Amino acid sequence: MNSYQRLLLENKAWAQEKLTDDPNYFKRLVDVQTPDFLWIGCSDSRVPANEITGTQPGEIFVHRNIANMVIHTDLNLLSVLQYAVEVLKVKHIIVCGHYGCGGVKAAMTNHNFGIINKWIRNIKDVHRFHREEIDAISDENTQLNRMIELNVQEQVLNLAKTSIIQKSWKERQGPDLHGWVYDLHDGLVKPIYEMSAGTHIDEIYEFDDL
Numbered sequence: 292m293n294s295y296q297r298l299l300l301e302n303k304a305w306a307q308e309k310l311t312d313d314p315n316y317f318k319r320l321v322d323v324q325t326p327d328f329l330w331i332g333c334s335d336s337r338v339p340a341n342e343i344t345g346t347q348p349g350e351i352f353v354h355r356n357i358a359n360m361v362i363h364t365d366l367n368l369l370s371v372l373q374y375a376v377e378v379l380k381v382k383h384i385i386v387c388g389h390y391g392c393g394g395v396k397a398a399m400t401n402h403n404f405g406i407i408n409k410w411i412r413n414i415k416d417v418h419r420f421h422r423e424e425i426d427a428i429s430d431e432n433t434q435l436n437r438m439i440e441l442n443v444q445e446q447v448l449n450l451a452k453t454s455i456i457q458k459s460w461k462e463r464q465g466p467d468l469h470g471w472v473y474d475l476h477d478g479l480v481k482p483i484y485e486m487s488a489g490t491h492i493d494e495i496y497e498f499d500d501l
Contacts, residue, residue, distance in 0.1 A: 358394030361449040
């Protein structure tokens with residue numbers, strides 16, 4: 292049996308299990324989507340949002356990319372963000388990185404990775420912002436993990452700079468922004484940065500005509 296065929300069999304077993312436990316399970320999912328959370332996570336296959344938070348389908352709206360980045364020119368991310376904030380009216384946005392992230396590790400080298408160079412250049416900028424702190428750490432693994440934390444922090448700040456978030460903060464005092472890092476070694480999430488709705492940021496990024 293091919294691996295993709297196994298996925299189809301597992302899907303049938305999962306669907307049947309859900310119906311056995313609750314005959315109306317899928318009917319409820321079809322009718323409405325009202326998640327409280329938008330999850331911006333890494334594409335890494337070991338960091339599935341629903342699994343590590345113990346949530347069910349319909350509870351978290353999810354966007355994933357390499358190294359959980361919030362880039363102001365990424366129309367994919369911005370479209371997800373606008374829909375989550377303006378239509379779904381999520382109460383919380385979580386940027387979740389993970390220790391040992393390969394994208395962050397690649398950005399800390401001078402290797403040429405081809406097309407991905409354009410993406411991880413944004414992580415290199417984070418390194419440049421925090422170069423003094425990172426370079427002061429002697430242990431390579433500790434250095435990487437601190438960079439991962441700082442990258443999450445910067446992506447939360449990038450969210451706050453968007454007109455989508457600032458408009459929502461003015462209109463409905465939400466959502467709150469959260470920066471987390473997931474540890475593959477023990478399965479636990481470490482909160483590392485928080486921004487409550489309406490938090491003041493550098494005035495150069497604040498719009499006055501929203």
